[in-house]
Amino acid sequence: MNKIKINLPEKPYSFYLGENIFDKLDKFINKNYPAHSVFIVVDKTVYKLYKLRVDSFLKSIKNKSNKFILTASEENKSFESLKKIHSSLIKNNFGRDTLLAAIGGGIIGDLAGFAAATFMRGIPFAQVPTTLLAMVDSSVGGKTGINFSNTKNVIGAFYQPGFIYADTAFLKTLPKKEFICGVGEIVKYAFLTNKYFFNFLTRNFEKAINGDTNVLNRLIRNSVAYKGSVVAEDEKESGLRKVLNLGHTFAHALEVEQDHKIKHGEAVIFGLACALYTSKEIGILTADRFKRYFNLIREFQDLITINSFDKRKIYNIMLRDKKNLQGKVKFVLLSGIGDILLNVEVDKKVLYSSLEAGERYFQKSK
Template identity: 35%
Template sequence: MNKNNSSVVDAIQVGLGDRSYPIHISTHNLNSLGFLCLEHKLGRKAAIVTNPTIGAHYFQPAEASLVSAGFSVCKIEIPDGEQYKNSETLNLIYDKLIENGLDRGSFIVALGGGVIGDMAGYAAATYLRGIPFVQVPTTLLAQVDSSVGGKTGINHHKGKNLIGAFYQPKFVLMDLAVLDSLSDREYISGFAEMLKYGVVLDGKFFDFMHANAEKLLHRDKDCLQFAVKTSCMLKASIVERDEREGGLRAVLNYGHTIGHAVETLTDYRQFLHGEAVSIGMAQAARISEAMGVSSTSSTHHIMSLLAKLHLPTGLPAFKTDDYLAAILHDKKIKDDGLSFVFNKDIGNFIIDKVKDVGRLLKVCEIGD
């Protein structure tokens, strides 16, 4: 057992009282999964939720780690893709949980990217009114964003993540070695969420990404370790102060208002989530400048780094009214307007209520 424990030291802690949990970030640490589940005193039966793409690479070692630690394991495989993050696929998970006899003493392992993490987490939050779950994110985007903070849920045809729950994992296990199996496109899309933290929370981290863009693109493990750890620390610092998005946590939606509209209008098929967020950040930077919150030079630096990281910036050419309709279905809309996150130059932010969303869209360059 000691060999499995050797790679899980120096964890980041998400401090949420009795819902606190560690984030373990290392390379080649997937074999510690079983040890950690024992350490957290989880039940003896586990369901690993994954998809065919991820399962082909990592189901077997994850299963082996659990079995060697004395757990029984069932596999729940769901289709791969954002378009399957819906109630129909969620019911497939429930069906398999019931068929395999998982009870309140069982737990779920989310082995995959953001879609798997969100859906498996929501299934855990709602099955038998809540069973424990563990996040094992296998994409860069999921490691730096969706696996941390307890947001779980599914999409609705009228908008992204409209149905869900806040439900924290028991722990998060991040193996940087699994990122080597990602395509360049999938890997690069994760930089968008990283960059978000730099733009609105930490100018020094933004500068680090600018200075080390080539190393990050070439998957340098030392750079990745620092970037993933910093991203998780920044997100944890926000989640600890505002777990359920009562105010401050909305800053993590920077770029997401327009990004989600892009995903909705393209039926979640044209862009990866990180690519849509990148497009949304480019537009948010332009809007922030136009509204006098940020400088032209800051917008230039943001656009420059997006380009350096090979991320898209141009809105697809739907009508402005289509974007407006998609945004008005966003869960961030309330009676007093849309909570929009503006970058205040680089490293800071302002969240303000916007009643005239159409005014924001006039600044955007649709189809550029």
């Protein structure tokens, strides 16, 4: 089992990674949370697929345990679900001495994390990510929240887990589409970090998409170590942490415009394509680098399709995005691998042409 330390100054915690480690989670909790009850929020699909393992885990918890099963959908990342989780905790007499664990992808993790943050002013929380995207990204860093008023993640809290337990055996049942989404976020990390990561991913793209355990192991470790170091330096996103939003201003707006019918990871791939175009158009990324970096995006051309969208609507959604202050859309862009620029204001015309380029590019794959 690998252990990656997320060194937050006030609350350091560990990310455990390995195959079949879920079977050891009961012992880990009984040892580290001896006085705690355990309440899990589990993805309905995951529960169906791993019912025996999940039930046996709950049974082996020394103290009281219970489960709340929920379908993972953006519609369910809502106040209504939050209310149901809190009601279930109260109805079943769970108190402050409860460890709330999320077992599922990013939707379950974000929602359950917010439920833990807000129940009795905050109870211990653990992430058990079961999608590649959640393993490389959403389980780390403490961003929790729900969607509201057609805006993604607009209500939430920074609330760190006590630990993260990532069992790569869960990935054996992950649909191909979800692998593509996870690798999309990994591409973001390849652009953010260094040429070794970038070259490794470029060489092993096929293996990553097809779930090769060794390749995924390294990609997860590298992504988590990088994200952990950024979050440790800037937990509340006042500066450096904004780098993690590379491609995400485009992605979030597209997700809303498409009524969440597009997966977050697919939107991120589109967003990264647009961010590369924008960086080239405003002259911070050379044509040569653009070409080289875009080769990694090209790998997705036959794997995802983006339906046509209303650019004006996308622009207005971007203006409304919580990260954009004073009515100006600001972007995270790049001039090289690991060379990231924050808060770049982009001309509306350039923005529209980048969106058109991204749209054209991924429509071709139909």
